Amino acid sequence: MQTRLRPELLATDAGQEADRILRSCVQCGFCTATCPTYQLRGDELDGPRGRIWLIKEMLERDTAGAETQLHLDRCLTCRACETTCPSGVRYGRLLEIGREELETHVHRSWHERLLRRLLLALVPFPGRFRLLLRTGQWLRPVLPERLRDVVPLLQTGVRRPPDQHHFSRRVILLAGCVQSLATPATNRATQQVLNALGIGGIEASGAGCCGALPQHLAAAEAARDMARRNVDAWWPLLEQGAEALVMTASGCGVQVRDYGVVLASDPAYADRAAEVARRTLDLSEFLLGEDLSGWRLPKPLRVAWHAPCTLQHGQRVTGRVEQLLDRIGCERLPVADGHLCCGAAGTYAILQPELSRQLRDARLAALGRHEPELIVSANVGCQMHLAGNDAEIPVRHWVELLAEATPS
Ligand code: SF4
Ligand code: SF4
Incomplete structure (x- = not known):
């Protein structure tokens, strides 16, 4: 036009x-x-x-x-x-x-500004987010439904991984500001799967939030600062032979894959940011290049796959997780309108709770239609949102199933 x-x-x-x-x-x-x-x-x-x-x-x-x-x-x-x-x-x-x-x-009301500032000041920083999360989990029973919906249940018993630096093959992982605290089982399972393949999953000290949250809240300079900090933290590891940056949360993956665009106008970072973006893979893409013969779940499992928008539309990665689930012996059930968003969408569940809940209810109805034992997804935001506070069907990251399928 x-x-x-x-x-x-x-x-x-x-x-x-x-x-x-x-x-x-x-x-x-x-x-x-x-x-x-x-x-x-x-x-x-x-x-x-x-x-x-x-x-x-x-x-x-x-x-x-x-x-x-x-x-x-x-x-x-x-x-x-x-x-x-x-x-x-x-x-x-x-x-x-x-x-x-x-x-x-356009000005926003004082309470909208306050909420947005709080989200920007708390969520991307693990120390502050931990405090917020623990307080929310402690108060969960007395919180109003709208807030209880966005506070995940505590995942307990997740052990710290052993040192990863002795592996001759190494990839860089991003712990994730929300994922590392809200769903730590994802990071643990990823390291188990990589280690079983003889690969170390290392986290760069100095790396932090990918910047997706400020990007969504139109705080572009904060997003650029986070991208610069991560490029600085990851670059030496890439130079030392790390094979790739492997993303376990598709919401972070789509942002890191965009670093070349985010920092295109910064001459000090543009080239390295573009290279970081080029070397970034979703975990499913990386694992499909590995030998997974003999990987099988102890018993077949009926699963419904929820493809996050950040994976299927943002990164255009489709069909990979499905292949991995099929390979390890899952019975993958049909899900209608799999292109539709679950309503999590970063901070959307907090900022637009009504629309978000309607979308989640519709997705849960579609995902639950053929009575799966488990719903699996690839992004911490979708996982937490679909699980809500009253999920009848458990919701997990798909890599947790791969960890259970590791040959003994
Ligand atoms: S599909 Fe939508 S975005 Fe694309 S050209 Fe048509 S109106 Fe524009
Ligand atoms: S909500 Fe609609 S307009 Fe917005 S990104 Fe999704 S499909 Fe596009």
């Missing part, structure tokens, strides 16, 4: 990028059919085509107001629209630019 972005915006890298993306959209509306928020609300402005139009208006006429904010806030950033779009429109990147611009135009 034609665009006339404001000259001051066109003078910036982000403005030019937004202009290119907007021009690639032909407003055909194919993407609307797969948008979860459009399906729930039936409002064109709660679908990708409407949001693209709102962003265009904002970047052209400087007219953004509460309506633009409302509809952009309701977007899950699930990027189902991107995988549907026949024109290859990079909606997710356009939304990032749009949200950053929006924050400079």
Whole structure:
């Protein structure tokens, strides 16, 4: 479509990028059919085509107001629209630019600002998040339902892994600010699986949050700072022969794979960030390149697979986890509308609780339809959200099943 972005915006890298993306959209509306928020609300402005139009208006006429904010806030950033779009429109990147611009135009109420600041100040920092999580778990029985839903049950009995540095083959793992505390069994199982293959899974001291959370909350500079810190922490390990960066949480993986874009305008980091992104793999991609003959679950298990949006739409990694589950003897059950988001979407469950709950209920109904013994996913956010506080079917990371299938 034609665009006339404001000259001051066109003078910036982000403005030019937004202009290119907007021009690639032909407003055909194919993407609307797969948008979860459009399906729930039936409002064109709660679908990708409407949001693209709102962003265009904002970047052209400087007219953004509460309506633009409302509809952009309701977007899950699930990027189902991107995988549907026949024109290859990079909606997710356009939304990032749009949200950053929006924050400079439209004020938020004091309680919205406070909530966003608290999320930014607490969640990406494991020390602070641990305190928040432990307090939440302690108060869980008396919390209102809305809050109880987002506080995970404590995973206990997860032992620390042995030292990983003596392995001749090594990969870099990201412990994850939320995953390392809320679902530590994922990191432990990953190391067990890697070690059984003769590979060490090392965590770089100095690495931390991938930056996805600030990126979603339009705090782009904070996200860039986190990316720079991680590039600095991982680079020496890559130079010392680590084979790859292996991501166990798809929400972190999609962000790290975008580091080349995130730091493209920083000459001191652009090249290394692009190389880090290039060397990043999802755990399923990495394991499919390994010899897993003889890996079998002690007994077959009926599982329903929930593909996180950050894996299937963000990273476009599809079919890999499914292959691994099939190989170890899972009976994988059909799940309707597997392209749809569960409503976790980073901080969405906290910021948009009603829509988030509706999406989760719909996903749980689809996942539970054929009575699985277990739901498995690939992202800590989905895992916690689907488990909620009253899940009838347990929800785990798929790598925990691989750890149980390790040959003895
Ligand atoms: S984003 Fe793609 S599918 Fe959606 S309206 Fe634009 S061109 Fe069509
Ligand atoms: S990212 Fe997801 S919620 Fe947002 S417009 Fe695209 S399909 Fe809809």
